[in-house]
Amino acid sequence: MSFSARxxxxxIGWVLPVLVIAGWEIASRAGVMPAxxxxxxxxxxxxxWRLTLSGELIRNIxxxxxRALAGFAVGGSIGFALGLANGLSRLSRGLTDTTLQMIxxxxxxxxxxxxxxxxxxxEEAKLFLVALGVFFPIYVNTLLGIQSVDPQxxxxxxxxxxDGRALFFRVILPGALPxxxxxxxxxxxxxxxxxxxxxxxxxxxxLGYMAMQAREFLLIDVVVLSILIYxxxxxxxxxxxxxxxxxxxxxxxxxQNG
Amino acid sequence: MPAASLTAVxxxxxAPVPARPAIAVEGRRAFAFKGVEKRFGDKxxxxxxxxxxxxxxxxxxxxxSGCGKSTLLxxxxxxxxxxxxxxxxxAEEEGHSRTRFMFQEPRLLPWASVVKNVEVGLTGIAAGxxxxxxxxxILGEVGxxxxxxxxxxxxxxxxxxxxxxxxxLVGHPQILALDEPLGALDALTxxxxxxxxxxxxxxxxxxxxxxTHDVAEAVALADRVVVISEGRIALDLDVPVARPRRRxxxxxxxxxxxxxxxxxx
Ligand SMILES: Nc1ncnc2c1ncn2[C@@H]1O[C@H](COP(=O)(O)OP(=O)(O)OP(=O)(O)O)[C@@H](O)[C@H]1O
Ligand SMILES: [Mg+2]
Numbered sequence: 001m002s003f004s005a006r007x008x009x010x011x012i013g014w015v016l017p018v019l020v021i022a023g024w025e026i027a028s029r030a031g032v033m034p035a036x037x038x039x040x041x042x043x044x045x046x047x048x049w050r051l052t053l054s055g056e057l058i059r060n061i062x063x064x065x066x067r068a069l070a071g072f073a074v075g076g077s078i079g080f081a082l083g084l085a086n087g088l089s090r091l092s093r094g095l096t097d098t099t100l101q102m103i104x105x106x107x108x109x110x111x112x113x114x115x116x117x118x119x120x121x122x123e124e125a126k127l128f129l130v131a132l133g134v135f136f137p138i139y140v141n142t143l144l145g146i147q148s149v150d151p152q153x154x155x156x157x158x159x160x161x162x163d164g165r166a167l168f169f170r171v172i173l174p175g176a177l178p179x180x181x182x183x184x185x186x187x188x189x190x191x192x193x194x195x196x197x198x199x200x201x202x203x204x205x206x207l208g209y210m211a212m213q214a215r216e217f218l219l220i221d222v223v224v225l226s227i228l229i230y231x232x233x234x235x236x237x238x239x240x241x242x243x244x245x246x247x248x249x250x251x252x253x254x255x256q257n258g
Numbered sequence: 259m260p261a262a263s264l265t266a267v268x269x270x271x272x273a274p275v276p277a278r279p280a281i282a283v284e285g286r287r288a289f290a291f292k293g294v295e296k297r298f299g300d301k302x303x304x305x306x307x308x309x310x311x312x313x314x315x316x317x318x319x320x321x322x323s324g325c326g327k328s329t330l331l332x333x334x335x336x337x338x339x340x341x342x343x344x345x346x347x348x349a350e351e352e353g354h355s356r357t358r359f360m361f362q363e364p365r366l367l368p369w370a371s372v373v374k375n376v377e378v379g380l381t382g383i384a385a386g387x388x389x390x391x392x393x394x395x396i397l398g399e400v401g402x403x404x405x406x407x408x409x410x411x412x413x414x415x416x417x418x419x420x421x422x423x424x425x426x427l428v429g430h431p432q433i434l435a436l437d438e439p440l441g442a443l444d445a446l447t448x449x450x451x452x453x454x455x456x457x458x459x460x461x462x463x464x465x466x467x468x469x470t471h472d473v474a475e476a477v478a479l480a481d482r483v484v485v486i487s488e489g490r491i492a493l494d495l496d497v498p499v500a501r502p503r504r505r506x507x508x509x510x511x512x513x514x515x516x517x518x519x520x521x522x523x
Contacts, residue, residue: 156365159335159358160425161381170378174369251369251409 039221044228047221056210061229064195064206067123068233071130072191079135079187080180083142087176088168093143100139108132109197121202126195133194134187141183145176178252181245188237196230286313287348288433288465289334294343296329303329305489306343311482313348313432316459316466318476320517321486327469330486331435334467335359351432358431360439364418366410372421373397373406379425396424400454416447420454427458434459436468440475448472449505452479460501473521477513478505485520493520 021041027033028040035043051057082100086093108129119125149172157171199208207226214222249255288311296304303326311317321327332338333345335357350356358379366375376393384392397403400420410418419439426434436455440448456479459466470476476483477497485493495516499509 152361152363152365153367155337156361157378159337160378162378166381170370171367174367177369249369251411253411256409256411 036218036220039224043221044224047219047225051210051222051225057225057229060205060207060210061233064199064208065233067126067199067206068130068191068195071127071195072134072187074127075131075134076138076184076187078131079138079183080142083139083180084146087143087146088172097143100136104136104140108136109194112198112201116202121204125202126198129198130191130194133190137183137186137190138180139183141179141186142176145179145183146172148179149175178249181241181249185238185241185245188241189234192230192234192237287311287346288313288315289348290346291330291333292344292346294333294340294345296326296333296338297341302489304333304340307486307489307491309484309491309494311465311467313465314463316479316481317468318480318483319467319469319486320471320473320476320483320521322521323471325486326489327486328437331359331437331467331469334433335435348432356431357433357435358426358429360422360426360434360436362438362441364410364415364422366418366421366425368410370410371407372402372410372413375410375421376424376428379428383429392428393424396428397421399427399458400424416443416451419443419451423451423455423458427462427464430462431464433465433467436466438469438471441471448475455479456501473514473517474505474510476517477510478503483513483517485517487521493517 024033024038025041028035028038028043033040039047048057082092082096086097111129111132115125115128119128153171153175154167157167162170195206196208199206200212201208203209203212207229211223211226214220214226246255290311291307291309294304294307295302307330319327319330329338333340337359347356366372367378370378373390373393376397377389380389380392383389394403394406397406400423402417402420402424405413405417410421413421419442422439440451443451452475455466466480468476468479477499480497483493483495483497484491485495493516495513497510497513499507499513503510
């Protein structure tokens with residue numbers, strides 16, 4: 001697809017949101033939509049401007065993003081390492097997989113009361129929940145990716161004299177990468193979701209906290225603004241993951257005409 | 259079997275014979291199976307195979323499906339071990355990889371470009387710019403030099419198999435084991451590939467062991483046709499026909515008939 005054609009396809013995707021926002025603004029101004037139910041887009045934009053000027057918005061976005069990334073780094077790297085270990089070693093898999101599958105069946109948000117008891121409303125609580133939420137999609141998909149690597153290719157690598165290291169980096173890891181990316185994108189979604197819930201319930205800073213504060217003071221425009229920013233951050237993370245995917249999976253037929 | 263001409267021995271009954279220099283270039287042995295038996299559980303697949311192949315010979319192996327042809331090749335390539343008996347390989351030569359295996363499927367790495375896939379054949383032999391140059395050279399020989407930087411997924415079946423052939427040959431193997439590498443190709447591409455294989459074999463003079471279902475292919479290409487039946491060598495036939503051979507000539511047809519009689523007689 002040419003650049004202009006791609007631009008065109010992207011532009012089409014924005015037609016509906018723009019129409020919805022325009023309709024929403026008109027409905028608010030006409031008084032069809034009361035401001036204490038849903039403020040007008042212009043009011044939300046105003047709140048955005050106000051909070052940006054006071055520096056409150058940037059600070060809270062920074063805090064939330066740092067939490068999200070920290071939890072993602074911890075949970076993601078443990079999940080990736082265990083996925084690799086269990087994909088490559090039968091012993092490791094035999095030892096840990098059953099336990100992990102059992103833990104996986106607990107919805108991690110169900111642990112919130114327990115986590116608050118353990119950590120209070122400190123940073124560790126959020127970090128723990130995000131890490132736990134991110135861990136499983138990364139773990140499961142890394143393991144799946146390695147297990148689905150074509151054994152014929154592995155045999156070919158052996159026949160051509162690749163040692164374990166070469167086999168891993170040239171055959172197994174590239175073969176597992178498409179599944180790992182699926183896990184990555186899924187984990188990014190869970191990351192934001194977990195953080196919203198955790199910050200809404202117990203926090204003294206961050207976007208979720210900002211929204212809860214605003215609710216107490218009935219600043220509904222700030223509440224809506226927080227929700228929109230969560231959506232934007234989530235979309236941003238997903239776009240970054242997609243970009244990374246396109247760059248590293250250029251060989252995959254699914255990415256050759258996109 | 260004159261042990262003096264053999265330096266590397268993979269023996270599974272006795273201790274390996276210590277290395278000795280090859281005595282003569284002429285009539286050197288590429289490999290020898292001696293009383294090789296292979297069982298999977300209590301199923302005997304190969305039941306006493308004796309096969310002595312001189313260096314540079316083109317051997318075709320024929321037999322019904324499931325008779326153990328792939329098993330024989332896997333033993334030769336060291337992918338598997340005989341249950342009993344011994345397999346002896348000729349001396350390893352400087353600058354040559356020993357045994358290369360060409361599979362029925364191309365088995366190319368989808369995430370590596372065509373030239374990178376060929377470079378896999380130089381693992382542990384050459385790296386960097388030298389590997390790249392050698393890979394390009396051999397790609398030129400199989401007629402794919404202009405496709406070097408493309409992904410394998412855009413190639414046709416025959417082109418993929420040519421890349422696999424280039425990968426097998428780039429390390430200048432002493433023995434090339436081919437397990438029905440042309441089985442999945444259409445008839446015309448097949449003949450093209452046979453001619454390509456013969457041309458490169460004539461130029462490089464490696465020992466070729468070709469497993470095939472196609473009796474015409476066997477007599478067109480091979481110096482010698484071995485028929486396996488019930489785990490044993492049922493027929494060991496020389497093909498004393500000068501090259502270049504004419505497909506469908508009376509001479510080849512007669513040999514084909516002999517082999518078919520043996521297979522179904
Ligand atoms: N790893 C294995 N474990 C158990 N049985 C095996 C194994 N490999 C091969 N066999 C059996 O050995 C027999 C010979 O298999 P082989 O693959 O060598 O046949 P083949 O002559 O190559 O057949 P085809 O022409 O269909 O490829 C078959 O009956 C097969 O089931
Ligand atoms: Mg076979």
